[in-house]
Amino acid sequence: MVSKMYRMNKDLALKKLTEKERAKLVNQLKNTVAPDDVVAAILSHLSKEEIPLNVHKIHSAVFKLKQKNPEMFEEFIFSTKDYYPYSYLLEQVLFRLQNADLINTLNLGFKKCIVSKESKAYIRKDVLPLFGNEDRKKLEKMGKTFEKAVLSTS
């Protein structure tokens, strides 16, 4: 069944999963909270549909949120040697959210980061339930702080 040259080691074949094992894996996958979920949850609490697409401000705002809520941003590390606190992970997360159409940064002139009503509704329905009540309250508060920071003129 395998092409002539490709060698598949039958001794290493995966043992059949039991229903319990399968359910455990599915459960773990469904309940995974990733850095992407934290950022998406924060963005779902923006009062407006768009914020300025300013990388300095966006990274700086999340950096400040991390300082106040380190437990929510454990995986985010920020360089502090540059002109602004930059996080490679945050850059990747924003790309993935863009790729999933949850944010839109690719608008004329690249001036806005748009989080549409539909995206917010999706995040509230599918992402926020991953968090406990306490964390959800924190995320809501962080959303407001984040918005204020990226809209500030300084």
Added chain:
Amino acid sequence: MTLASSIDAYITNELGSIKLAKVGAPKKIRDALTGTFILNEHEINVLDLPIVQRLRRISQTALACLTYPCASHNRFQHTLGVTNIVTKLFNAFLSKKEYSKLVNEDDLRELRLAAILHDVGHGPFSHACEEIYGQMKEVQNERKKPEFEHVQSKPHEIMSYYVVKSKAFVELITKINSIYSLNLDAERMANMIIGNMNNPKRQGYISDFLNGPFDADKLDYMPRDAYFTGLKMDVDFDRIAYTCLVDQRPGKPRRLCSDISGAHNLEQILFNKVLLYSSMYNHHKVRAAVCMIKSIFEIIDDNNLTIRNRSFKEPVDFLAIDDYDVLSSFREAPLLKDTIDNIRNRQLLKRALVISRHTVENRNLTGKVTKLTGNPAQIKYLRTLIADEANKRGLSLPLYDIWLDLPRAPSLNEPTLCKVRITEEDYVDLSEVFPVDWWLTAYNETKWKGFVFCPPDKKIREIVYDAAEKVLKDVEGLRFNPMAKKEAKME
């Protein structure tokens, strides 16, 4: 053992028996890409160390040579190229009268040695193995330490840093200083490798030559990888070197930046970067080969095997071997034979399903899968479910022959980390001159693809497609259109 202490012990063992002898004369080295240059006597001592010579046996672009036949260049060649380029950059900088007091000969000596050493922390197949040891807790913990967080160090840079800071290496530098009457400082070189600018004796622009937004490392690896793959890309290195400046505004970080007249050359580098990612680093065949390398280390881990008596439970083990060891490891561990034979005979895994903006109907849910990037444990759960589902349909696949691959998009931080001087007082981000980062993000978004890989037999691919489609729908809710199969070239 901490990462630092395990590397310290390893380097003590590697360098312990080395007797340094004074080298009689400098050497003229020919590099196919950057041209002929001189290596000084003390640099030859360092270049001759086994930990540097090992880089000859570490391919620069993992198994890209199985897709691009000429891409068999190695880390050693890249190391020499970076040494040559950092010198050219430095000398162009020094030729400007206003900067002659900002740098001195010691800086260049240390930068050149740091260039020679900057990749000694790489494991076999370069970034392929970095995807493995980079996830280990020893490295993850280090990345959060202030000295590394501060500069956002990559795993292999942290490894190189600890090699250069190891007691045995510091002693070796002390001997070199004594033989050649030099004043080299291993700690400063280690900091240059990670791009640390919090060094009171040296300003940030010094480390930017080697590890900054447009450094000698990038200026070598991009044209080198393009040249050896046959991809046609050009970099106007001379213009970049001569338009290079230091941001000297009061209160601002003293970083290397560019005059506005060099901006389009920097943009050109970024275009090249995204083209390299879409054409080579993230090419489906190249990624399939990376997955097969990861399979080797999974088999080793799951079955308590060893290569050269190393079990690869900790990052330092990856310093002890090279590509040759991995590809001949089946002699020591016969269980690896099939996977290694497949690599040696270029029998690569093939695509069974493609995840992209063109293949997923409900795109919002793509994020449920892509958020697993960088989380190998979770990805393994999904692979297990897919393999199990395929086996329920009559196959008997090993987990090691099923991969869910979510390649990283290239970072495009340079345009916001690099300033461009418009006038003496006015500096702006490169991205303000032209939003090259977002322009290229649009390109990346269209080009980005994730893959489910499996053995190449058509029937197996059909079954794995069905299994993957079912699992990704049941677990994550993703709905695929016919392009998911068509893009995998199955129809």
